[in-house]
Amino acid sequence: MSEVPSNVQIPRPNPVSIRDSASLMLTRTTNGNIEILLGKRAKTMRVFPNFWSFPGGGVSSKDMLALKELDLEEDSLAVMKICVFRELCEELGLTVSKNKLLSIDKKIRSSVIGKKENWLKYVQSGEITFDPSRLTMIRERITPIFAPVRFHNRFFHLHVSKNSSDYSLEKQTEFDEAKWYPIDQLLSDWNEHCINLPPPIFTLIRDLNDELKNGTELEKAVKNLRTESPEEKEINFSAGVVCIPVETETLPPLTTTNCYILGRKGGDLLIVDPAAKNPKDIQWIMDIIELLEGNVIGLLITHRHSDHYGDLDKFMELTNSKIWCSKHTSEYLELKDALILNDGEKISLKHPEFPIDWEVMITPGHCPGHICLFSDAGLIAGDMVAGYGTILIPNEGNMEIYIEQLKRIKNLDSRILFPAHGPLISIPEKKLSHYINHREIRQIKILETIKKGVGNISKISEIAYEDTKNVNIVLSELQTLAHLLSLERLGKISKQNNSWVYLRS
Structure with missing residues (x-):
C-alpha cells in the first residue's frame, strides 16, 4: 500500500x-x-x-x-x-x-x-x-x-x-x-x-x-459476555499487539491504516503509525490506551507517507510523548524534536510479568527510512507487505532494495506479520515468497519484453500486466517504471530518445 x-x-x-x-x-x-x-x-x-x-x-x-x-x-x-x-x-x-x-x-x-x-x-x-x-x-x-x-x-x-x-x-x-x-x-x-x-x-x-x-x-x-455493539473495538492480533484500523486516504481497495498499540496492560505502551486525523478515530485510540492502563513512551512512524501519520500535535499533547522515526523520516517531515531510531536498536517495553524487546529494522525499498519492528510476537511490517491488496513502489522507492529487504524479513522466520493495511498474515513465509517471486518474475518479463524491441512504457506495462484483471493503467505504469529504473540501475537497459532499450553485454 x-x-x-x-x-x-x-x-x-x-x-x-x-x-x-x-x-x-x-x-x-x-x-x-x-x-x-x-x-x-x-x-x-x-x-x-x-x-x-x-x-x-x-x-x-x-x-x-x-x-x-x-x-x-x-x-x-x-x-x-x-x-x-x-x-x-x-x-x-x-x-x-x-x-x-x-x-x-x-x-x-x-x-x-x-x-x-x-x-x-x-x-x-x-x-x-x-x-x-x-x-x-x-x-x-x-x-x-x-x-x-x-x-x-x-x-x-x-x-x-x-x-x-x-x-x-x-x-x-x-x-x-x-x-x-x-x-x-x-x-x-x-x-x-x-x-x-x-x-x-x-x-x-x-x-x-x-x-x-x-x-x-x-x-x-x-x-455476562453479551455486549451492546457487534463492532470489535479491541482487536488483539497477538499478545501485546492491539490493532486499530483508522480511516485514511490510502491506496484502494483499502480505506484504512492499521495503528498498533504495542505493550501489555499496566506496562509501557508504544503507538505505531498514529494515522488518525478525525476525532472519532483519535478517541478510539485513546480509549484503548485508557483500557490498557499503561504508560505511552513514544509515537513511532514507520515512514513518511501521509497515510501513516495523523494529527501528530494532538497525539503528542494527549499522550505527552515524542515522535520516534528514522533519520530520513525526521528530515523529510521536518520533525525537529523526534527521537531518531537506528537499524538494530532495541525498544524495551517494561511490564512486571511480560516485558518485551522490539528490534528496529530499517527496511528501505518501498520508501527511504522505512521501519519494521521484530519480536517474539511477530513483525510490525509497515508497508513492506499488505494483508490485502498490493504494495506500490513509488518514485522515491527502489525495487531491487525492496526485494532485498523482503528476503531479509523472510529470513527472520517471524510467527506473524502485522501489516499497516489489511488483516494480519499468519503464514509469513508463504506471503513473502509470493511477493518476492511475483516481483522478480515481473522484472524478468519486462526485461524480455524490451529485448524484443518494445520500448514504450505504456506497451511494456500492458504486456507486463496482461495477466492481471481490472488493473489500473496509471498505477501499473508507475510500477512498470519502478522495474525499469531498477533494470537501468543494474545496467541492463537504458532510456534513449524516450524509449527503453536493452544493453547487450
Whole structure:
C-alpha cells in the first residue's frame, strides 16, 4: 500500500458485503477445570489459517433452505443454529442432544461434507439429532473493515456433560488438529506467543476467564459476555499487539491504516503509525490506551507517507510523548524534536510479568527510512507487505532494495506479520515468497519484453500486466517504471530518445 499518488484519481471502493456466520464455544468441566474445544485451522484456509478456532462457519443457501423445511422461520437465530450444527457435523463429526455431544455415523458425515443439503435430509430422517434447545447466544462480532471477507458472526455456547462423545477429524480438511484446552493453559500459551487465536475468540475467552476468576458461576459468566455493539473495538492480533484500523486516504481497495498499540496492560505502551486525523478515530485510540492502563513512551512512524501519520500535535499533547522515526523520516517531515531510531536498536517495553524487546529494522525499498519492528510476537511490517491488496513502489522507492529487504524479513522466520493495511498474515513465509517471486518474475518479463524491441512504457506495462484483471493503467505504469529504473540501475537497459532499450553485454 501507499498514499494515493497525487496525479492518480481512484474512486473509493464499495464496502465489502457482510455475510452471516455462526460459531460454537463448547466447554466442559474436567477435574474442576473449565476446558474449551478448539480446532487448529489448516494452512490452506483463506481466513485465519494456522489459528485455533471454534467450530463454525458461514451461513449457506442450504442452511436457509433447512430453515424453511424445519419451519423455524419465526426464530431469528434459527438459521445460525442450523449453520453451527451442520458445521459441527462436518468439522468434528458431532451433533448435540440437550447438553450431550453425540457422534455421527462416518458415512453420514462424509455425505454431508460432500453435499451440505444432505444434513437436512438426515435430520428429517432422524439419523442426525438437531436439538439446539440448550444453546445460548453469547456475543456478536462483525469482521473489521480492513478484511476482504467480512462476517457478522454469532457466538453460541454450550456446556456439555462428561459422558459426551469425543470429536473426530476424519474426512474433513478444515482442522489439522483439535483439543480440549484448559482455559488457564490456553491463556498462558497466548501470553507466551505459543498459540494464535482470532481476535474475537481471544477476547471472548479472556472475558470468560475474568468472570470465572471473580468467582462468577459459569452459567451467569456466560450471560455476562453479551455486549451492546457487534463492532470489535479491541482487536488483539497477538499478545501485546492491539490493532486499530483508522480511516485514511490510502491506496484502494483499502480505506484504512492499521495503528498498533504495542505493550501489555499496566506496562509501557508504544503507538505505531498514529494515522488518525478525525476525532472519532483519535478517541478510539485513546480509549484503548485508557483500557490498557499503561504508560505511552513514544509515537513511532514507520515512514513518511501521509497515510501513516495523523494529527501528530494532538497525539503528542494527549499522550505527552515524542515522535520516534528514522533519520530520513525526521528530515523529510521536518520533525525537529523526534527521537531518531537506528537499524538494530532495541525498544524495551517494561511490564512486571511480560516485558518485551522490539528490534528496529530499517527496511528501505518501498520508501527511504522505512521501519519494521521484530519480536517474539511477530513483525510490525509497515508497508513492506499488505494483508490485502498490493504494495506500490513509488518514485522515491527502489525495487531491487525492496526485494532485498523482503528476503531479509523472510529470513527472520517471524510467527506473524502485522501489516499497516489489511488483516494480519499468519503464514509469513508463504506471503513473502509470493511477493518476492511475483516481483522478480515481473522484472524478468519486462526485461524480455524490451529485448524484443518494445520500448514504450505504456506497451511494456500492458504486456507486463496482461495477466492481471481490472488493473489500473496509471498505477501499473508507475510500477512498470519502478522495474525499469531498477533494470537501468543494474545496467541492463537504458532510456534513449524516450524509449527503453536493452544493453547487450
